[in-house]
Amino acid sequence: MLRLLHLADLHLGWTPSFMPEPRRAERKRRRDALLRAAVDWSLRPEHRIGMVVIAGDLFETHTPDEALAASAVRELGRLVEAGIAVVTVPGNHDEITYHNSIYRRWADRWPGVLVQHPFPAHVTTLTVAGVPVHVYGLAYTGGLTPAQRPLAQFPKTDEPGLHLGVFHGVLGDWGGERSLPLDPEALGAAGYDYVALGHIHQHREHRLGRTTAVYCGAVEGKDFEDPGVGHWTVVELGGAPGHFTARIERPPAPAQVAETVTVDAGRFDDPAALETALVGMGGPERILRVRLTGALPFELDVDALAASLADRFYHLSIEDQTETVSDALLDRWASQPTILGTFIRRMRRRLEQATGDEERRLVVKALRRGVHALSGGGAP
Ligand SMILES: [Mn+2]
Known part of the structure; x- marks a missing residue:
């Protein structure tokens, strides 16, 4: 059995400008500590987290300030040191496209696996809780990632183990906004055991064929129109290889919704x-x-x-x-x-x-x- 914490859309570095000072600055400080809270939560032995997956928009922009970037690297490093696997996928806010993107400048020092392929790819295979975990994902890269129509090519190896997709995009219709459309039928046909999604800030659980695909949601949102979900998303993957089933838990997070x-x-x-x-x-x-x-x-x-x-x-x-x-x-x-x-x-x-x-x-x-x-x- 393997338990993973699914994160996305933390949008660290965002300023809650709808609040007047001094709340604005205080709120931002506390909000920026959400990754640390997630890491602390994951490190508690009773939570038995073997892997942390970040499905995009960890940061509000592709150029967060250096202190914030350094603290994120430090926090993720604590997970890696404790033997917890970490996979990070860039999003559309913290896009990898630009030469000065955090994910280009810090790529060498990024803890765990940083997904950088511009197309859906088998990124790596990790061993978590004794199980081979095959990770698939992409980093949306302007000019390289085809986004004119929903992505429909999702590779999968035949190796035994757990097959995990991590994508930052929109399932289904291409709404014309700046986001990556994913073809839900093709994603379901790929046959992954679990797909960790980011981009939609509400919590949503989808069944695509035999695949469970989940938007964890923004644990803490931005404002009243984007209020946040207030909980972590933990996925327990049990059963035998080829027959993994995902059970979703939603424990409370120290967030202000x-x-x-x-x-x-x-x-x-x-x-x-x-x-x-x-x-x-x-x-x-x-x-x-x-x-x-x-x-x-x-x-x-x-x-x-x-x-x-x-x-x-x-x-x-x-x-x-x-x-x-x-x-x-x-x-x-x-x-x-x-x-x-x-x-x-x-x-x-x-x-x-x-x-x-x-x-x-x-x-x-x-x-x-x-x-x-x-x-x-x-x-x-
Ligand atoms: Mn987002």
């Missing part, structure tokens, strides 16, 4: 009640985006609310998607021959004509303020 929750603010009677509810969601490590929805029965100063809650979170972002008041109430007011009625009719016309979210938000804000002012703070 960016969460988003939607709160119907319309069910609160006043801003204080809403604030109390949001305080209850707080936590010193929590990175949270709150989307406020619903029809508000009160005027809300979102900036003031966010400022007053800031200390309760590691980082809090509030998105105001509330309506002014309920549509039914607006309908009734709008039908009245009052200044308020005229105002609401006029603002609703502007809302209908608004182009783009930014203008819409502005009109909604004006509508809310106006209703509040003209109704004397309550319903007329």
Whole structure:
């Protein structure tokens, strides 16, 4: 039985620019320590890790700063010293293509196996836990790797042992973005026992023929749109050669996942009640985006609310998607021959004509303020 830690898309060196300082710098420092955390985890005897595979985008760019590169080499070196096999595949962020790419400049000193072939190839055969492990992969290289159509040539030897593919790319359709398309049928037909994939930041498990192909996901993402999965991906490959089966474990990782929750603010009677509810969601490590929805029965100063809650979170972002008041109430007011009625009719016309979210938000804000002012703070 062989256990491997499957990593990809750590994007070390990325700056969480959506957070203000000093959190930004602190967050970056902690994020950049994820590889060390992965190595520490792998070295614990009870985890029985025999191999660590990095399926691309270890770094955010192909030119991470020297201190970060040196620390990554040091960390991977600790694995090799402990007898744990290491395989690294460059990705599309940390592309090997350029002469100044980290993987060209540090190739001689890179611990374990650094995949550098521009085409899918049998890279090496390692012995892990007494099992011959045949490793297949490629390093996407601009100008050399054919990426106009999905890659469909995947070699495999007939040697006994475990056949392991490591690829950084997209299964299936070529979406036109800067990424490497992989033909899923051809990959399945190759007959590997396990394919460690990188590029997609969500955790996904695919069955391609008899092959298990997995995107481990980004253990820690970048922002609310790319929140991270918060766990390691461990693969236990058991059974007999020719009949290996992969079992996936997802133990928790020391990552800060960016969460988003939607709160119907319309069910609160006043801003204080809403604030109390949001305080209850707080936590010193929590990175949270709150989307406020619903029809508000009160005027809300979102900036003031966010400022007053800031200390309760590691980082809090509030998105105001509330309506002014309920549509039914607006309908009734709008039908009245009052200044308020005229105002609401006029603002609703502007809302209908608004182009783009930014203008819409502005009109909604004006509508809310106006209703509040003209109704004397309550319903007329
Ligand atoms: Mn990535």
